[in-house]
Amino acid sequence: MTNKPRARELGLSFEGRPASLNSITDIEGIEVGYTTLIEGQSTRTGVTVIHPRGRRDHAPVYAGHFAFNGNGEMSGAAWIEEGGFLEGPIGITNTHSVGMVRDTIVDWQAKQDAIFQKWSCPMVGETADGWLNDMNGFHVKAEHVWNALESASGGSIAEGNVGGGTGMICYEFKGGTGTSSRKLPDQLGGWMVAALVQANFGRRFQLTISGAPVGRVLTSDAPFTNGENPFRQDDGSLIVIIATDAPLLPHQLKRLAKRATIGMARTGSLGGNGSGDIFLAFSTANRGAASPASGIAVIESLANDHLDPILSATAYATEEAIVNALIAAETMTGRAGLTVKSLPHDELKDVIKQYSRL
Numbered sequence: 001m002t003n004k005p006r007a008r009e010l011g012l013s014f015e016g017r018p019a020s021l022n023s024i025t026d027i028e029g030i031e032v033g034y035t036t037l038i039e040g041q042s043t044r045t046g047v048t049v050i051h052p053r054g055r056r057d058h059a060p061v062y063a064g065h066f067a068f069n070g071n072g073e074m075s076g077a078a079w080i081e082e083g084g085f086l087e088g089p090i091g092i093t094n095t096h097s098v099g100m101v102r103d104t105i106v107d108w109q110a111k112q113d114a115i116f117q118k119w120s121c122p123m124v125g126e127t128a129d130g131w132l133n134d135m136n137g138f139h140v141k142a143e144h145v146w147n148a149l150e151s152a153s154g155g156s157i158a159e160g161n162v163g164g165g166t167g168m169i170c171y172e173f174k175g176g177t178g179t180s181s182r183k184l185p186d187q188l189g190g191w192m193v194a195a196l197v198q199a200n201f202g203r204r205f206q207l208t209i210s211g212a213p214v215g216r217v218l219t220s221d222a223p224f225t226n227g228e229n230p231f232r233q234d235d236g237s238l239i240v241i242i243a244t245d246a247p248l249l250p251h252q253l254k255r256l257a258k259r260a261t262i263g264m265a266r267t268g269s270l271g272g273n274g275s276g277d278i279f280l281a282f283s284t285a286n287r288g289a290a291s292p293a294s295g296i297a298v299i300e301s302l303a304n305d306h307l308d309p310i311l312s313a314t315a316y317a318t319e320e321a322i323v324n325a326l327i328a329a330e331t332m333t334g335r336a337g338l339t340v341k342s343l344p345h346d347e348l349k350d351v352i353k354q355y356s357r358l
Contacts, residue, residue, distance in 0.1 A: 006327055018320075030154065030243055031154050032048065032152055032157045035147045038166065042133065042336075050089065058116070061283060064250045066257035066279050067277070076124065088105060088123070094126055097126070116290065132167040160176045171267075176329045177199075182313035193244045193313040195243075196240075200237050202236060202267070203269075208268035212354070215268065239278060240279040240280070246310055256281035256314045259311050259312075263316065263321075327343065
């Protein structure tokens with residue numbers, strides 16, 4: 001649980017209507033767990049875990065992924081591309097801890113008798129927290145991953161400096177973990193779409209919130225560019241996990257994953273050569289499709305010409321999840337004494353009001 005204000009509570013406006021929690025946990029069964037590591041002067045990291053059906057339900061889900069810019073890692077992506085199923089928990093951490101998180105998920109699955117086949121290729125994404133965190137210290141250990149796996153829960157979840165997002169920087173403000181959801185009206189199917197992001201990207205001058213050029217006004221304390229256009233793209237990264245209860249097939253879910261790119265762009269970033277922007281989408285519908293007793297799966301699939309509202313909702317949920325990460329994040333001092341300021345709420349509201357976006 002968290003008592004921090006969120007973007008809508010500050011009066012910011014977004015397209016679409018969220019579900020009750022405005023969170024990825026609005027999708028029935030999904031559980032999220034964190035381990036947050038803040039120790040000494042240079043440990044600012046952690047791990048985030050998402051269980052698509054909850055930590056005690058190991059049935060695979062249909063999934064698809066998309067790399068907008070691939071200077072990053074999402075382990076297990078090759079098998080999702082080939083087989084179309086996500087067969088276990090999702091991990092998100094820092095760049096140099098992907099192996100630890102992957103191996104621990106396999107160990108956890110083995111001990112839960114939850115490996116779907118004879119082998120497991122867990123899906124683990126990363127963004128680099130090496131400015132605030134000593135990534136080469138390898139602070140994420142097996143017990144931290146295990147804790148995130150076992151402590152995962154539904155309901156309201158924390159945002160900002162938590163889990164894998166602990167040491168991240170976004171638009172040269174403190175970044176981190178954020179989430180949001182959308183509920184379609186009944187006449188459009190009533191489906192839900194939700195996003196969880198680990199936001200570690202963007203230069204200050206790019207930041208756009210609710211259509212207002214926030215980053216061009218709030219230029220102070222930008223650690224890398226002094227708030228000015230450096231005439232180069234950013235080097236940071238963004239992981240987005242999209243979930244839906246709509247009955248979609250892997251190729252359709254890949255289309256959802258692509259729309260996370262639009263949500264990213266709506267906050268101002270265009271990506272860059274050094275950016276690892278990798279997105280995954282999964283559906284909790286069609287339970288049992290991976291292992292039908294007869295060998296023939298009987299499944300439902302939404303027709304392509306009914307996809308537009310879900311595609312739009314994906315972009316909108318991603319956009320708001322990024323802003324929620326910025327709103328929740330708190331000023332942090334880390335490795336080598338670097339301090340990254342949080343996005344100031346009152347000044348943000350003044351800029352939004354100036355551009356008539358409240």
